[in-house]
Amino acid sequence: MRRVAIVGAGQSKYGEFPEKGIKELFFEAYKDMASSVDKNFDPKQIESAYVGNLGSGGFQLGNMSALVAEYVGLPYIHTVRVENACASGGYALVAAVMDVMSGAHKMVLAGGVEKMTDVSGMKQKYWLGVSGDTEYERLAGTTFAGLYALIAHRHMHEFGTKREHLSMVAVKNHKNGAQNPKAQFQREIQLEQAMKAPIVAYPLNLFDCCSTTDGASSLLVCDAEVAKQFTDTPIYITGFGTSSDYLAIHDRINTVTLEGTKRASQHAYKMAGLTAKDIQLAEVHDCFTIAELLAYEDLGFCEKGKAGQFIEEGHTKIDGDKPVNASGGLKSKGHPIGSTGTGQAYEMFNQLRGTVQKPIRQVKGIEKGLVHNVGGSGGTVSVSIMER
Amino acid sequence: MAHVSVPMYWRTIPQRYQMMGQKCKKCGAVNFPPKGVCKYCNASSEFEELQLSGKGKVHTFVLIGAGGAPPEFADQMKAGGSYPVAIVELAEGPKVIGQMTDVNPKDVKMGMPVKAELKKIYTEEGVIRYGFKFAPDLEGK
Numbered sequence: 001m002r003r004v005a006i007v008g009a010g011q012s013k014y015g016e017f018p019e020k021g022i023k024e025l026f027f028e029a030y031k032d033m034a035s036s037v038d039k040n041f042d043p044k045q046i047e048s049a050y051v052g053n054l055g056s057g058g059f060q061l062g063n064m065s066a067l068v069a070e071y072v073g074l075p076y077i078h079t080v081r082v083e084n085a086c087a088s089g090g091y092a093l094v095a096a097v098m099d100v101m102s103g104a105h106k107m108v109l110a111g112g113v114e115k116m117t118d119v120s121g122m123k124q125k126y127w128l129g130v131s132g133d134t135e136y137e138r139l140a141g142t143t144f145a146g147l148y149a150l151i152a153h154r155h156m157h158e159f160g161t162k163r164e165h166l167s168m169v170a171v172k173n174h175k176n177g178a179q180n181p182k183a184q185f186q187r188e189i190q191l192e193q194a195m196k197a198p199i200v201a202y203p204l205n206l207f208d209c210c211s212t213t214d215g216a217s218s219l220l221v222c223d224a225e226v227a228k229q230f231t232d233t234p235i236y237i238t239g240f241g242t243s244s245d246y247l248a249i250h251d252r253i254n255t256v257t258l259e260g261t262k263r264a265s266q267h268a269y270k271m272a273g274l275t276a277k278d279i280q281l282a283e284v285h286d287c288f289t290i291a292e293l294l295a296y297e298d299l300g301f302c303e304k305g306k307a308g309q310f311i312e313e314g315h316t317k318i319d320g321d322k323p324v325n326a327s328g329g330l331k332s333k334g335h336p337i338g339s340t341g342t343g344q345a346y347e348m349f350n351q352l353r354g355t356v357q358k359p360i361r362q363v364k365g366i367e368k369g370l371v372h373n374v375g376g377s378g379g380t381v382s383v384s385i386m387e388r
Numbered sequence: 389m390a391h392v393s394v395p396m397y398w399r400t401i402p403q404r405y406q407m408m409g410q411k412c413k414k415c416g417a418v419n420f421p422p423k424g425v426c427k428y429c430n431a432s433s434e435f436e437e438l439q440l441s442g443k444g445k446v447h448t449f450v451l452i453g454a455g456g457a458p459p460e461f462a463d464q465m466k467a468g469g470s471y472p473v474a475i476v477e478l479a480e481g482p483k484v485i486g487q488m489t490d491v492n493p494k495d496v497k498m499g500m501p502v503k504a505e506l507k508k509i510y511t512e513e514g515v516i517r518y519g520f521k522f523a524p525d526l527e528g529k
């Protein structure tokens with residue numbers, strides 16, 4: 001099978017942009033990607049595009065991949081909208097990688113876009129919640145905050161994880177996000193402030209939750225054989241894995257493990273010939289603070305039940321021995337659903353090449369990174385390993 | 389804002405009104421809510437119907453606060469404030485999610501015995517939807 005590289009990556013600003021729709025947001029990311037290609041970029045070589053998207057701001061549910069592709073000057077190619085809730089972008093990347101690996105196409109776009117702020121808060125919650133189990137979870141009166149709260153509470157009960165541990169995730173990620181010019185919330189928060197924020201779904205409060213965000217991202221994925229025509233420093237995708245799980249949390253054997261994360265990462269490590277120890281930076285799916293703690297455990301960075309201690313000891317800070325979410329994570333950077341997965345890869349691309357916009361956020365001299373994207377409460381998960 | 393249509397709801401009435409579970413003929417485990425193929429052995433779709441007792445214990449719970457309720461539960465939130473939702477481990481084995489009822493949210497505890505009761509869940513498209521909620525089981529241990 002063909003080896004696969006990324007030779008360009010772009011991201012729009014994340015935030016609330018009344019003046020931009022999915023087309024304009026996607027174009028912003030696309031142009032940013034085009035300008036990141038060091039040499040010989042030619043849009044005519046792009047043969048297919050995979051676009052992660054959940055709701056399109058409620059206005060273009062069908063055929064949106066064709067729409068955003070033609071808008072940026074890519075008509076008449078193979079386009080597919082990829083929908084796996086919050087993991088849509090991660091799966092769009094995997095689809096692009098498989099496309100290139102198979103030899104079907106040499107030059108492929110993987111991207112994602114979401115427009116979340118066009119609709120009222122109530123409507124957002126209406127369609128956000130429908131990526132969980134609608135027949136039971138939703139009818140019990142929960143949205144995602146409630147589902148992750150169920151997991152968090154059980155984690156606290158079983159392992160003694162503390163309220164502070166959850167807030168430490170938010171504080172760390174806001175600190176990194178404050179240095180990210182493309183993040184939605186570019187401000188630091190204090191631990192006490194994070195602990196005292198208004199309750200959304202006890203034990204989770206406002207500062208345990210990601211926000212609602214507009215944004216897009218775009219990657220240029222190609223056959224490794226031609227990668228050097230575009231840059232001297234391509235980033236290789238050396239492993240990937242995906243796994244589904246029971247959609248409803250109550251159907252899962254273990255409430256405090258995302259089995260999808262475990263399985264997806266095991267596939268990815270095996271394919272790349274690496275273990276969790278080799279990963280020098282990870283962008284993980286912290287849609288709620290508990291999700292980042294679960295990721296530490298289920299990706300194998302620490303033992304099951306020890307994530308609270310792991311964050312407390314500072315391992316995952318930007319200058320720790322296992323930095324996580326240098327971008328600010330979903331918590332501070334924002335979570336434009338369909339864009340999140342390819343947005344994580346955008347950060348990793350720049351981290352591995354040493355081209356992060358603000359040097360303070362740059363993790364120095366790293367060669368191996370992991371990106372981890374979760375759909376809903378874990379119904380779908382993708383993991384990709386990127387190497388310099 | 390229909391999201392579970394009336395016909396869709398009607399199809400699930402045996403599970404919602406009577407808590408009708410499925411006992412796998414191959415491995416003997418009890419599935420609830422129902423599956424096409426047994427989720428324990430993934431090898432059989434032959435089941436016996438089993439009427440569940442509705443009794444169980446709180447495995448984990450959340451108190452849904454402002455901002456955490458789906459729009460169709462906003463009225464309930466407005467009228468009654470924060471409400472508890474639990475995953476209950478049923479006596480027959482399976483876990484299931486449900487709202488708690490007849491309890492002060494402050495009194496909900498991990499492991500507390502509960503029993504299912506048929507209650508009004510919410511009204512959608514002008515039709516009242518009934519289903520089970522969990523109340524403290526004072527005789528349970």
Ligand SMILES: CC(C)(COP(=O)(O)OP(=O)(O)OC[C@H]1O[C@@H](n2cnc3c(N)ncnc32)[C@H](O)[C@@H]1OP(=O)(O)O)[C@@H](O)C(=O)NCCC(=O)NCCS
Nearest residue numbers: 086121128144145200206207209210211212287376455456
């Ligand atoms: C957390 C949540 C419930 C808050 O919604 P809300 O109560 O309607 O809050 P608002 O959007 O009105 O925001 C209130 C304030 O808090 C700020 N804020 C909102 N979310 C925030 C967050 N996650 N972190 C920090 N600040 C936040 C807003 O900027 C706003 O500040 P302002 O009043 O100064 O403008 C909502 O953002 C949400 O549902 N998030 C989860 C999204 C989701 O489920 N995604 C899929 C995950 S799997």
Ligand SMILES: [Zn+2]
Nearest residue numbers: 412415426429
């Ligand atoms: Zn069975």
